[in-house]
Amino acid sequence: MSEHISTWVENPQAPMHTGSGDLYVTIGTQLQDPDRPTFRRLADDHLAWLKKVLVAPAGMGAARHKLTDTGTAILDGPPGSGRTSMARVLLREYDLGAGVFHELLPDEEDELSLSNPALVGTGDRLLLDLSAATAVQWAAVRADLSALRKAVQEHHAHLVVVMPYGLPLDPDLQYYRIKIDPPDGLQVFRRHLRIHGVPYEPAPTVTAFLAESRPIREIADFADLVRRAREAASTEEGFAQWCETACKARDDRRVEIATLVARLREGPQRALLLTVAMLHGAHADSIHRAAQLLLHTLKSPPEEQPLLERKDVAERLSEISAGAEPDGHVHFTELDYDAAVRAHFWDHMPDLRQPLGTWVARSVESSGPYVPRELRNGLVARLAEQYLRTGRGEGLAFLAENWSTTPASRPRLEAAVHALTCGLNDPAQGRNFRQWIYQWCAHRQLKGEFAQVLVQVCADVIAASHPDQALFRLYHLARREQGTTRALQALVDLVATSGRLRRRLLDRLARSPLSPAELRIFLPACDPDPLSTPYDNGHALIEENGARKSLTNGWRAVLKELPHAEWHPYAQRWLHTATDAGHRGDLLLDLLVGAADRCEDRRGTAFAALYASARAAERTPPHGTARAAATTDRLLQKISAAQGLGLPAAPPPTTSSGGSTP
Structure with a gap:
């Protein structure tokens, strides 16, 4: 044990931060991994495991029918009966490719009120786990449940509420209540053994263990101990010995x-x-x-x-x-x-x-x-x-932050991600970790490579069950990052999963004057394809007054503040989409013209720059040159109408830097 350890596990290839001045967000490349699971895959894997091991409690069939018929089920059962696992498995069955899974957290600071319609998106699967709520918390939630249930119906979503055991439920909500009874303990034990590949045999130790009423989690843990006892046992030992070893392992040592x-x-x-x-x-x-x-x-x-x-x-x-x-x-x-x-x-x-x-x-x-x-x-x-x-x-x-802020190798950054993931998944302290991560993302100076750790945690852990919280944490990271677009890309990927999340981001951007960094979030966030694609209710975001207002404010700021070369590719995409979007294509054009019309002293410049983008878009048409030219003509007519002119006799100049107007 006396060897000198001067070269132990140090990584001379680790990146170093050598710049001067304040460092807000600089995200490296070490956590780039094309094979790394996305938050959707991680969530799906967890739910698939729950579905495998779940022994359906009495009442699961009734809950499934209630959820199908009404979109809402309220589960009422004793602790340890499998209520929460059952709720997650039920919601997984209604994943039809639209919307996201969202665990509601009504008592956390950055969560919307349960009565706010913006909480529910088309096809969303909502879990409201109040199994540990106090009587006061439950009373506050009950007051908003009717409004939440109405929003769920209107958006073809599904809501499962796990209510606190033994507390009252209002008469108008009794119709949605499903009584849950724990499944047979031996069935649970055998199911877990089967998933682990361990053959079951009757054993006195198991009989004694299951003689007491035990939570499902405790039974599952005992089955896992039996599995590990089998792996460590000699070949002559059998099931009874494995169970005795597992039982001994539960003793206080x-x-x-x-x-x-x-x-x-x-x-x-x-x-x-x-x-x-x-x-x-x-x-x-x-x-x-x-x-x-x-x-x-x-x-x-x-x-x-x-x-x-x-x-x-x-x-x-x-x-x-x-x-x-x-x-x-x-x-x-x-x-x-x-x-x-x-x-x-x-x-x-x-x-x-x-x-x-x-x-x-x-x-x-x-x-x-x-x-x-x-x-x-x-x-x-x-x-x-x-x-x-x-x-x-x-x-x-603090340890995860410290691991990331010193010159760090990829394994050390992965360790920081894993440490924060353990904290986020802890039932007692997950809320604190979400709040600390918010403070880091929104307010703290981030040193070293800590920002990329936060990006991965938000995108792959928080987004799996709390997409709204992930949205705003990634938004803050994206508006502060320099020299990279990792947080921005994660944010864009997240809003692509849900029209509701895109609406919330656009609304957040429209609340105050946009900085250049926020304008660079706005442009990829206002992808015209999802904006003009109808959802299950037959409407598209571009047809919603609130979304149109947010988009108009954003485009007005873009046209006033950013150089034409920066926003031209995004405007060109809008123009190409407008060519093939029917009446919603006109809405896209109207919105661009309306935003330019509000540019005050830069109004003429904005109109000219839009027309220049339209003419340039004719050179790269996805639907043919003639149709692209027709879109340019429609845009020109709308510009002329906005200026109070008749049909233009000649096109406006194509310069984007000022000069005469159309």
Whole structure:
């Protein structure tokens, strides 16, 4: 254990920030990965898993029929009955390609009121999980449920409400209430075993475990323990022994672990014990190197004993009740021993917490055949588990920021993403993480590569269930980013999934005078194809008064503030779309002309620049030169009408920089 560790896992190719002055947002390229799942795929994968393992509670069929007939179902059942999982699976069945999944959060600051029609888009699938709501919160929500239900009907959406158990429901909402009873515990246990590929046999341990009424999550966790017991067992052991091992793993091991740690007095022994707990299941080579790195991080003195006189890895592992399998991967001899060891060190050696964060950041940058991404993610998750278990979410958030703001390799940035994801997915602290991320995106100076971490977290984690919150966080990142368009592209990709989200973004942009950065958000956000494409209600966004007002304000600012060369490609796309959009094509042209008409002292220049774009668009027509020329004629007629002129005798000049007007 005395080797000098001067070259351990450092990455000389990591990018460096060497600029001067304030750094608002600069997003690197390290997290670019064409194979990385999008937020849609991640959400779909999770829902697909729920559908596989869910044993339908009594009442699920009735809830499905109610949701089909009315668009609304209110689930009422005891805690642990599978209410929330059932709600998510039901909503997945109504994914028809339109709208988005949206978990409503009525008590969070940046969420719309439940009575606001803008909350619901065509085809949306809405989950309102109030299973943990207080009586006061439930009373406030009930007052808005009728308005929300009406909006759901009008937009052909689907809403599932999980109401708090034992609290009242208004008479006019009783029709939508579905009573949920927990499924049989043995069925749940067997379903999870089957998904894990573990054959079931009757066993006394299982009978005793299920004799008590248990939440579905607890039964699922026990089934997973049985799976892991089977993987660690010898070939002569059978199902009954696996279940006994799983049952023992659920026991409180605090005294046992404290006794072991007290017996291991040497630093290298304790370092190895903690390393095995944090990297449980890793190859012995990775365990050995990581234990060395931990000692180095803690500035432990090097071992003086000659190399060949030291204990080998096998002997040292046996001292901590661990061993290496034939394939070289290390496990404790007792199931779930690793979790108890991690908890002991975290709870009883608080001075280790800060160095552990440094050690994890260095460890994830390790390379080699035995350091896959899954191992790095598992290490980060186990550290995050301790922060979250003990209510220290803010410390985990700070750690993720710190990992990203120093010169960081791609593995370190991925670790920061994974740490924030663990926080966001924590039921008790997810709300705090969403708020901290909002503050970072909207108000804080972002150093190093932290901005790209936030972009990925917003697009791939928050957007999966809270698309509105992701929208505004990406909006703030996009308006502040410099030298890249990563946040802008993520924002554009998100609004492409929903007309409602596009409407909300346009409305946000129209609320105040637009900065040049916001104008560069507006232009790709006002894609004319989705604006002129009708939704299930037969209307398009371009036909809505609110959207038209937002678009007119945006285009007016574009025509006044940006050079023609910057907005011309977007105007050309509008003109091409107008050629083939029927009566909505006229609405597109009317909107452009109306925006130019409001340009005050630049009115004539704006009209001339629009006409110049139309003439240029005739050279790249997707529908033929003649049709493009006809669109130019229609635009010219509308410009003339806006100026109070008759049909033009000659075209206006094609310059875009000023001069005479049409």
